[in-house]
Amino acid sequence: MEVRLGGGDALVIIDMQNDFLPGGSLAVPMADTIIPVINRYLKLFHEHGLPVFATRDWHPPDHCSFQQQGGPWPPHCIATTTGAAFYPEIEFSINTQVISKATTAEKDAYSGFTDTQLHALLQELGIHRLFVGGVATEYCVLNTVKDALQHHYATFVLKDAICAINLKLDDDLHALEEMERLGATLIQFEVAAAWA
Ligand code: VGL
Ligand code: ZN
Numbered sequence: 001m002e003v004r005l006g007g008g009d010a011l012v013i014i015d016m017q018n019d020f021l022p023g024g025s026l027a028v029p030m031a032d033t034i035i036p037v038i039n040r041y042l043k044l045f046h047e048h049g050l051p052v053f054a055t056r057d058w059h060p061p062d063h064c065s066f067q068q069q070g071g072p073w074p075p076h077c078i079a080t081t082t083g084a085a086f087y088p089e090i091e092f093s094i095n096t097q098v099i100s101k102a103t104t105a106e107k108d109a110y111s112g113f114t115d116t117q118l119h120a121l122l123q124e125l126g127i128h129r130l131f132v133g134g135v136a137t138e139y140c141v142l143n144t145v146k147d148a149l150q151h152h153y154a155t156f157v158l159k160d161a162i163c164a165i166n167l168k169l170d171d172d173l174h175a176l177e178e179m180e181r182l183g184a185t186l187i188q189f190e191v192a193a194a195w196a
Contacts, residue, residue, distance in 0.1 A: 005195045010127045011045040011052045012148075013038060014112060014134030014141050016090045019057075019076040019083035026076035028135045031163040038133055038161045039091045040189055044196055046093060051125055054092055055112035055134070055144070058084060058100035065108040079103065097121060110143035119151055129154040131192065133161030138175040145179045155179075160188040 019025045022032050045052050057077035065071035077084040079100075086092060099116050102109040112118050122130075130153045132145055141162050148155045157179055164172030180186060 003195045005044070005048055005050065005192065007050075008126055008128045009045075009048075009050050010122060010125065010130055011041055011050065012112065012118075012130050012132045012134075012144065013042075013052065013054045013090070013092075014132065014144055015055055015057050015077075015136070016087050016134050017056055017077055017083070018085055018087055020135045021087050024076070025074050025083055026165075028163050028165050031135050034133070034135075034161050034163050035087065035089050037158075037189060039089075041131065041133060041158060041161055041192065042091050042093075044192060045131075048196060051127065052092065052096045053099055053112075053118065053121070054086065054096050055099045055101055055116075055118070055140070056084065056086065057140070058103045060103070060105045062105050063102065063108070064106055065102070069105075071108070110140045111147045112140070112144040113147035113151065114143075122153070127153070129156065131156045131158060131187075133158035135163050135165075137162045137164035138171040139165070142175045142179060145184050146182060149182050149184060155184045156192075157184050157186050158188070158192070159186045 020028045058079045059077050061078050065073050066075045099118050130148050
């Protein structure tokens with residue numbers, strides 16, 4: 001595939017928040033290892049003046065996905081807490097557009113498109129290709145990528161800048177297979193840099 005990075009491209013970084021990193025309340029094992037890679041993609045997009053979006057899980061304290069409410073997860077990413085803050089080593093800029101999701105108690109949302117302004121903002125900017133990284137591969141990355149494809153964005157998954165929880169062995173592989181089957185393209189940094 002012959003591609004050039006340019007107008008119409010945007011980077012979407014999913015949920016790089018303290019609670020999803022080692023030491024956090026819903027830690028994604030090894031999520032810290034993708035931080036330098038994500039920073040490389042951020043630099044590439046910044047250098048080309050291309051837009052960057054950062055989603056964040058932004059739950060109320062009584063969110064339905066929490067175990068005390070009968071959900072599957074320990075409490076995590078409670079709005080305004082340190083756990084919900086972006087990991088400090090991620091080099092977002094003042095121009096990074098933050099998209100908060102799953103903000104009401106009664107509804108969970110793994111996709112950055114669910115009940116957010118993400119699609120409208122991308123449309124306003126004339127974006128038609130998305131480059132997606134972050135956590136967790138088999139939850140929020142997978143569901144964001146599925147929605148992106150449904151909205152007809154050409155969607156690239158940054159396979160060196162995603163990380164899985166893997167509650168079941170191979171959850172990550174199944175998620176990658178599903179994203180590819182649905183039409184996403186898996187790339188790594190060297191490929192994106194060669195398109196720049
Ligand atoms: C996520 C589990 C619960 C994610 C969010 O960001 O993938 N996973 N909430
Ligand atoms: Zn959540």
